[in-house]
Amino acid sequence: MSFTPVCLPLYIAGEPLVTSQPLEVRYPYDGSLTGTVSTARHEHLEAAIQAALKGHAPLSRYSREQVLRRASLIFSQRTEEFARLMTRETGLALKDTRAEASRVCDVLHGASMAAMECDDATFWGDVTPPGKILGSRNRSVHVMREPLRLAAAITPFNHPLTQLAHKVAPAIAAGTPIVLKPSDKTPLTAVRFAETLYEAGLPGWMLSVLIGPVDTVIEPLITDPRVEAISFTGSVAIGKRIAGMAGYKRICLELGGNSELIVLKDADLTLAAKLACEGSYRNSGQRCTAVKRVLAEASIYEELAQRITEATKAFMSGDPEDSKTDVGTLISESAAIGIEKSLHEAIARGAVLLAGGQRNVALLVPTVLKDVPRDVPLVVEETFGPITPIIPVRDLADAVQYANSSRYGLSTSVVTDSMSQAMTAIRELHTGMVHVNEVPGYRLEQAPFGGIKDSGLGIKEGIIEAKKFYSNSKTYSLPW
Numbered sequence: 503m504s505f506t507p508v509c510l511p512l513y514i515a516g517e518p519l520v521t522s523q524p525l526e527v528r529y530p531y532d533g534s535l536t537g538t539v540s541t542a543r544h545e546h547l548e549a550a551i552q553a554a555l556k557g558h559a560p561l562s563r564y565s566r567e568q569v570l571r572r573a574s575l576i577f578s579q580r581t582e583e584f585a586r587l588m589t590r591e592t593g594l595a596l597k598d599t600r601a602e603a604s605r606v607c608d609v610l611h612g613a614s615m616a617a618m619e620c621d622d623a624t625f626w627g628d629v630t631p632p633g634k635i636l637g638s639r640n641r642s643v644h645v646m647r648e649p650l651r652l653a654a655a656i657t658p659f660n661h662p663l664t665q666l667a668h669k670v671a672p673a674i675a676a677g678t679p680i681v682l683k684p685s686d687k688t689p690l691t692a693v694r695f696a697e698t699l700y701e702a703g704l705p706g707w708m709l710s711v712l713i714g715p716v717d718t719v720i721e722p723l724i725t726d727p728r729v730e731a732i733s734f735t736g737s738v739a740i741g742k743r744i745a746g747m748a749g750y751k752r753i754c755l756e757l758g759g760n761s762e763l764i765v766l767k768d769a770d771l772t773l774a775a776k777l778a779c780e781g782s783y784r785n786s787g788q789r790c791t792a793v794k795r796v797l798a799e800a801s802i803y804e805e806l807a808q809r810i811t812e813a814t815k816a817f818m819s820g821d822p823e824d825s826k827t828d829v830g831t832l833i834s835e836s837a838a839i840g841i842e843k844s845l846h847e848a849i850a851r852g853a854v855l856l857a858g859g860q861r862n863v864a865l866l867v868p869t870v871l872k873d874v875p876r877d878v879p880l881v882v883e884e885t886f887g888p889i890t891p892i893i894p895v896r897d898l899a900d901a902v903q904y905a906n907s908s909r910y911g912l913s914t915s916v917v918t919d920s921m922s923q924a925m926t927a928i929r930e931l932h933t934g935m936v937h938v939n940e941v942p943g944y945r946l947e948q949a950p951f952g953g954i955k956d957s958g959l960g961i962k963e964g965i966i967e968a969k970k971f972y973s974n975s976k977t978y979s980l981p982w
């Protein structure tokens with residue numbers, strides 16, 4: 503399929519910026535040029551910060567709602583254009599990027615509704631015992647929300663579009679200006695995203711999008727005292743580095759995961775096999791919430807392994823631009839080689855390969871392994887690819903104990919017909935999210951989303967939580 507490479511600027515407060523230092527993005531499937539984008543220098547960061555802080559009156563709730571709703575509409579008319587660009591940046595199958603482009607409309611629409619919502623609160627003084635605080639019975643205390651002066655967002659490559667929307671849309675809903683630093687692997691989608699928001703009426707000062715050298719542009723963005731909050735999604739190592747540098751600043755960290763699909767003996771095994779495959783292979787397995795290990799009770803272990811192997815054969819990997827392809831490439835050949843090494847190590851340690859295992863440049867065929875030792879890097883570390891390692895467990899308690907021994911704590915799924923077993927899992931798992939009879943990546947855009955332990959600080963995303971994150975609450979009391 504032909505594709506004309508794009509040549510894009512950055513945007514500093516809505517103004518295009520073309521510099522003499524372009525960054526190239528290449529298609530992981532065949533190495534051809536997808537496009538170039540300018541890179542910023544320190545003075546451009548300074549210009550972006552100053553433009554945001556210039557003393558603009560905050561956007562009204564009505565304006566925020568209008569911009570977000572119009573943006574959702576424009577995106578719904580351009581899903582194919584965005585899907586094709588994302589596929590050319592990442593090698594993700596069109597099936598995945600079409601789903602992502604469509605989902606971004608939901609995030610923007612949800613944020614437009616959130617922009618109109620008001621969670622202001624009132625507390626009346628007559629809740630205190632008579633005479634306890636002078637005059638308190640007749641006073642009232644109120645809470646209102648105000649936008650931050652400026653926030654920053656740093657996003658990963660794996661969802662080139664929704665990761666931007668998860669951060670930028672709630673900031674707009676809150677009325678907070680934002681400087682966006684997308685992944686250097688997927689900057690083209692980010693620039694097109696910003697252009698669409700400007701087209702929908704977002705004032706330039708509300709959003710800058712830039713990439714540039716870590717030492718002169720990105721780290722100064724993180725440490726700048728004028729930036730009141732940082733929202734980061736990416737790896738644990740970079741997230742912890744940012745947390746260390748950010749200092750006295752609000753920070754939201756959405757980091758890596760190692761999600762389990764726990765399958766109990768009373769589970770519907772057809773459903774379990776479907777969830778294992780959908781959870782492991784969508785987005786080429788490059789999701790923080792992808793199924794990264796299946797923990798199955800001994801009595802159904804062999805049958806489940808067989809069903810997952812059969813279901814895996816239906817997932818076609820290959821040309822990402824072929825609409826029939828289910829699984830495209832990983833982000834790079836080196837990423838695929840890294841996973842291949844972990845696979846070989848697991849097999850050398852006793853894991854049994856049931857399907858897949860082949861690599862062709864950045865393409866990794868969906869792969870199933872059983873009898874995977876619990877301590878091999880393939881299942882201890884986050885493996886960002888289309889792999890389903892299956893591990894036997896004695897019972898739910900054993901599965902929970904193994905899951906809880908992980909340094910990650912993002913999302914875990916349990917497949918069972920028993921409400922009491924499901925509730926035990928929900929209570930006992932040390933994780934940010936639990937889903938019963940669904941994939942760990944299940945998500946409603948409005949609901950809180952995020953992890954604990956090395957997966958995050960428990961400060962969640964999702965439109966409503968993120969809108970709060972990008973605002974200050976002001977408490978005031980009145981004598982009436």
Ligand SMILES: NC(=O)C1=CN([C@@H]2O[C@H](COP(=O)(O)OP(=O)(O)OC[C@H]3O[C@@H](n4cnc5c(N)ncnc54)[C@H](OP(=O)(O)O)[C@@H]3O)[C@@H](O)[C@H]2O)C=CC1
Nearest residue numbers: 657658659684685686687720736737740756757758759790
């Ligand atoms: N919990 C969650 O919600 C999610 C978590 N993730 C996690 O993201 C990871 C995959 O994404 P990936 O892009 O590889 O993650 P990285 O941590 O490598 O990169 C994330 C972002 O940080 C930037 N970055 C790199 N170095 C620095 C630095 N020193 N200071 C500031 N920013 C820096 C990257 O820029 P550059 O591209 O230039 O390196 C990129 O924009 C996985 O671990 C995955 O689990 C992904 C999705 C959701």
Ligand SMILES: O=C(O)[C@H](O)COP(=O)(O)O
Nearest residue numbers: 661664789790791943945
């Ligand atoms: O977009 C999302 O749902 C979250 O940011 C996480 O995405 P992932 O689980 O697909 O990585």
